[in-house]
Amino acid sequence: MTVENHRTDFDAIVVGAGFAGVTAARELRARGRRVLLLEARDRLGGRTWTDTFAGQQIELGGAWVHWSQPHIWTELTRYGVPVVEDAFPERIVLPTEGEQRSYELIDAYVRITELLNKVFEGTELHFPRPHDPLHHADQLGAFDALSLQDRLDQLDLTPDEITWISGLLATELGGSTERGAFSMLAQWWALGMLNQRGYYSIVSLRPRTGMTGLLEKMVEDNPPEIRLDSPVTSIDDHGDGVTVTTRSGERFTARTAVVAVPTNMWRTIDFPAGLPNAHAAVAATGLGVPHGSKLWLHLRGDLDNFMAQGPQGAPLSVLFPHSELGDGRLMIAFSVDPELDLGSFAAVEKAVQLLEPKAELVDYRVQDWGRDEFSQGGWGNRPPRHLTTVHRELQQPHGRLTFASGDIADGWAGCIDGAVESGLKAAHQSAALLNTRA
Ligand SMILES: Cc1cc2nc3c(=O)[nH]c(=O)nc-3n(C[C@H](O)[C@H](O)[C@H](O)COP(=O)(O)OP(=O)(O)OC[C@H]3O[C@@H](n4cnc5c(N)ncnc54)[C@H](O)[C@@H]3O)c2cc1C
Incomplete structure (x- = not known):
């Protein structure tokens, strides 16, 4: 050298x-x-990495921002960058009684809200000032020791509720309710003003x-x-x-x-x-998180404007709508499954069809951050x-x-x-x- x-x-x-x-x-x-x-x-x-796919601007990493996020929102303001909003789904497919079942948006919204309120009950006591997570450090010890699984075990939830909540939240923890601190999710809940709308509002707006x-x-x-x-x-x-x-x-x-x-x-x-x-x-x-991949999927088939959530452990955790294409839809997926062969068209299409059987994969683009030389994780x-x-x-x-x-x-x-x-x-x-x- x-x-x-x-x-x-x-x-x-x-x-x-x-x-x-x-x-x-x-x-x-x-x-x-x-x-x-x-x-x-x-x-x-x-x-973060903005690129193009299927004629659309895409984000292969971090994408969504919100006005509840003061530092990045200040940057948008400072440089006069407007935000655009991703499509909102009209129905949600959720894992229920061992199958993927479709719900009207409002029904799913009400049930998920009730569930998240139960899971995060008491968060305000631990994070009264969420941008200063150690403000109540003296009261955080036992709480900070919990995994999401530990927290779910404290609650009286039905099997379907457990499947829903673990599917929804395990992705954020890197794939398992056993991994990652429940306190991190709870702090995000507090940052999102202690409600479901605030918690999920951070996944809709992105800089133009x-x-x-x-x-x-x-x-x-x-x-x-x-x-x-x-x-x-x-x-x-x-x-x-x-x-x-x-x-x-x-x-x-x-x-x-x-x-x-x-x-x-x-x-x-x-x-x-x-x-x-x-x-x-x-x-x-x-x-x-050791495995965190983001996929952009050009899908065709008899598809409407939907979102799909898999159970914990599904090869693709979630499918979000992005935009309509001339011959189908552009959707975003996340995977935290180390076993999914992201280079195999057939494996990715099969993973999509576990969430929405009617979908045909036309093409896709993926960034596997866990195998990326300069991030080695998501x-x-x-x-x-x-x-x-x-x-x-x-x-x-x-x-x-x-x-x-x-x-x-x-x-x-x-x-x-x-x-x-x-x-x-x-x-x-x-x-x-x-x-x-x-
Ligand atoms: C798939 C995915 C989706 C996400 N979605 C969102 C989202 O919607 N909203 C959100 O707010 N956040 C999201 N995030 C998180 C967000 O992207 C990150 O928290 C944020 O970008 C981290 O910024 P950073 O500068 O700390 O690290 P990085 O962006 O990783 O920057 C670190 C830099 O260091 C460089 N580097 C590494 N090693 C070396 C070396 N040896 N020498 C020189 N340079 C080196 C890297 O190449 C990189 O450019 C997402 C992340 C992923 C992976």
């Missing part, structure tokens, strides 16, 4: 150009700092420019120096500054670094000066006991390093809003480090 370059003229190096890293870079540039943004991929955006278009506006505002195709292999904090090395052997030095890669990538980077215990423990697994999701043990420590600077990621945010962790929040905070911390002598 040859050392081709050695640049020393930066105040801060931001590693990773998703919403967290781009926010941190912009904020440091706005403070007049010299910033280098190093990104492993050949594009910006990380777990696409997420990538919004991100580009943030970058153009006050551009840092950007290097794409530059996977970072080592971040060395030597006390009076940092040296960042890329896979090709390039080395860059600066007074601080913002680590803005997904937590699932922390384990792939060498930190010769070591990481604090909390970071080292989380780095072993990361917080991103959206962030805390495990039980994480919030009350290591959460706060992960947000603290360590030496000349600060940490930014949607995975470790206080408010909408696991969301784009959380990435912006985390980027803002890390930039503030880095600025403070730059204002003190190393």
Whole structure:
């Protein structure tokens, strides 16, 4: 490996150009700092990625935003980006008594609302200020230890109710009611104003420019120096500054670094000066769900405007409507099933037909974030006991390093809003480090 370059003229190096890293870079540039943004991929955006399929703008990762999400909504306002709304289904197919059964939207809505109210009853006591999840830390211990399964076991639910609720919520936890903290879902419920409308309103609006278009506006505002195709292999904090090395052997030095890669990538980077215990423990697994794929499906057949939810463990968890095409419909699906062969047209069509037997697959596009080299997982999701043990420590600077990621945010962790929040905070911390002598 040859050392081709050695640049020393930066105040801060931001590693990773998703919403967290781009926010941190912009904020440091706005403070007049010299910033280098190093990104492993050949594009910006990380777990957001706007592209086209079947003649439509599509989002292969994070897509939906809402005005209840203050940080990302501010970005939309700042850059004058309007939102568009995805199609709302007229009926919902839900797993009932071992089969997929169709319900009028209003009937399903009423029953699901009752069910979610039961599951999340008492949430306001644990998260009275949902953007500050540790506000009642002293009362969170036992609650934060619960999985969704533990919570369901506390309730008197019918078998169908259990099938519905576990199908609905297990996807967010990465595929199983046993995985992920119930407290994370409860915090989202609190952030969504403690009701079903608020909870699900976060899956309907998206920026007209696409997420990538919004991100580009943030970058153009006050551009840092950007290097794409530059996977970072080592971040060395030597006390009076940092040296960042890329896979090709390039080395860059600066007074601080913002680590803005997904937590699932922390384990792939060498930190010769070591990481604090909390970071080292989380780095072993990361917080991103291990399998999280998003599919765009061009479907044909006798199909109306519907949404379908599978039972927990279904190869495709859910089908959302997106738009009508000349010869069918464009629908969005999520999969958290490691067994589904996403490269097989036949396997994907069979998985679709488990949710809606009349659907014929014409074509599809998929992004498998679990197998993606630079995310190695999907959206962030805390495990039980994480919030009350290591959460706060992960947000603290360590030496000349600060940490930014949607995975470790206080408010909408696991969301784009959380990435912006985390980027803002890390930039503030880095600025403070730059204002003190190393
Ligand atoms: C399928 C899916 C659907 C989602 N849907 C939504 C949604 O609708 N709404 C919502 O709010 N959120 C959603 N999310 C979550 C949201 O996308 C993420 O929380 C958010 O984008 C994370 O931003 P980030 O900047 O923290 O991380 P990332 O976007 O992952 O950015 C990190 C960057 O670091 C780079 N990187 C990694 N390793 C290295 C390295 N060694 N050197 C240099 N660079 C490196 C990566 O390439 C990446 O660009 C979804 C996520 C997925 C996967």
